[in-house]
Amino acid sequence: MQLPVSRLFAPMIAIIILSLSGTARAELAEFPAPADQVEGSVRIYSSLDIELAQPLIKAFQVRYPRMSVQYETLLTDEVHDRIVAESEAGTGTADFAFSSAMDLQVKLANDGFARPVRTPDTAGWPNWANWRDTAYALTYxxxxxxxxxxxxxxxxxxxxxxxxxxxxxxxxxxxxxxxxxxxxxxxxxxxxxxxxxxxxxxxxxxxxxxxxxxxxxxxxxxxxxxxxxxxxxxxxxxxxxxxxxxxxxxxxxxxxxxxxxxxxxxxVSRIGLVPAAARSPRAGETFLAFLMSPEGQVLLSRTLRLSAVSLEVAGQTGPAGGMQDLAGLRLKPVPVSPGLLxxxxxxxxxxxxxxxxxxxxxx
Missing domain, CATH: 3.40.190.10 (Periplasmic binding protein-like II)
Structure with missing residues (x-):
């Protein structure tokens, strides 16, 4: 099921403030498709602030101009809880989840709430950063x-x-x-x-x-x-x-x-996954593939200053990517595995x- 975006949002990004449990707030941003003809929409639940995500979303829409994006910012536990609740209710949930809470993301995958996805870059992805093709570390x-x-x-x-x-x-x-x-x-x-x-x-x-x-x-x-x-x-x-x-x-x-x-x-790493109950799983897979692509990894590394996971990209990103800045440190990365549970x-x-x-x- 695809969610069309109203053309009322065409001139701007609409930010809607939603109250959650009386404490935390979620921000829902609508990014209309740049092209006149809309072919699909991807709904994202993420703990990455909208301000940081905008360059990534805009680059995604340059490659896929007929895709609109609905991007909802949540606290990490809310990403997990929302996907579980909506999946169990049978209403469908987000097409892609992106969160810095590695343990909660792996729990979603381990509990059957994520679907296996193989992208063009899966074969070359580091073993520590991929659990059963269901949960991928995308940053470092x-x-x-x-x-x-x-x-x-x-x-x-x-x-x-x-x-x-x-x-x-x-x-x-x-x-x-x-x-x-x-x-x-x-x-x-x-x-x-x-x-x-x-x-x-x-x-x-x-x-x-x-x-x-x-x-x-x-x-x-x-x-x-x-x-x-x-x-x-x-x-x-x-x-x-x-x-x-x-x-x-x-x-x-x-x-x-x-x-x-x-x-x-x-x-730690932000982990991306496509929920098993995604309303538009192909849209979620497309967004995951974009983040794993050299272009997506360079964007994460240079534009957002998140070091790349992709070994191909890590050596190309330069000081802005952060990999060189970590040289000489006693790094203790957390692998994507059920050990997180x-x-x-x-x-x-x-x-x-x-x-x-x-x-x-x-x-």
Missing amino acids: EPAVFAYHKPSFAGQELPTTRAGLLRWMAEHPAQAQGRIGTYDVARSGVGYLFMARDQDLYPDIWSVVSAMGKAGVKQFPTSAEILQRIADGELVLGYNLLGSYVAEFARQHPEKVGLILPRDFTVV AYLDQATRARLLKRWNEALRGD
């Missing part, structure tokens, strides 16, 4: 620190977790109430970052406890943290998606800086959230 994104440049003028930057501990101890007044991070109970990628920190860094709870004493602020999205850093309300953001920080730093070069942790750098085990999740809250309270 580090977890980074962000900081307010004016606040750190003349100071040594904390480039490791031990350095962050030392900075909080040496600058308690500066740190108090001015550190931001993800709310790990509400942000899927924030929870995954913390779970990986726990696996990789035995002293992580000392860091969390120190942030708790410093009155750390928690947010569900990167944008909320980064805007407050740009405004100077916060001076440091911990464990943020590097793609958002890089873009914000480009837009606010005098205010926002990016730190790639030198002790270890967790690397361990982080979603309810008992495991409950233990981590309990430990998180206890550390923040200083228990």
